[in-house]
Amino acid sequence: EQQVQQSPASLVLQEAENAELQCSFSIFTNQVQWFYQRPGGRLVSLLYNPSGTKQSGRLTSTTVIKERRSSLHISSSQITDSGTYLCAMERSNYNVLYFGSGTKLTVEP
């Protein structure tokens, strides 16, 4: 069973458009982390957001724990934002993360 579902699987935007990425969990969690990965690159932590809304630059994450979902909003997208965005949740009381399949974002000029 896939415990973390992400949508959409892929997304193509024009530069400067906004993106909304969704993540849902099959069980309750108390930790949600969003990551970014370029092909062949390192997993980079973007936002750590166990609940509520957090912002970092052009990124805003909103997590509603009781509804078992989280979203990542990217405003004014740039070509360099292209890559895969992964949502992860912590399943137990330590930091083991379970990942979704990711959203592949392509930003075109």
Add this chain to the structure above:
Amino acid sequence: NAGVIQTPRHKVTGKGQEATLWCEPISGHSAVFWYRQTIVQGLEFLTYFRNQAPIDDSGMPKERFSAQMPNQSHSTLKIQSTQPQDSAVYLCASSLDLGENTEVFFGKGTRLTVV
């Protein structure tokens, strides 16, 4: 801070050979994790150490895979008798492990190819 360091970056082994992957966590981090990433399965948790002690290996294949953490500065993942289906990127991660709500940092991974 060089982050989590993994070596080698790429490894090619013949079917049936042994592969050992190395990880150096961020200094001071007490939690070390191993994950595997493939196109088909995505990111899968393998095993977790806290203060060098194995805590959870529920994601490890029961045969051929083993992980150790002999000291706080490195961990190894060993795969015996490698098979083509073991081909993947193996990722190591570490965190301060302060309980809940602790950020996890990943290395660049080791790409293992079994031919």
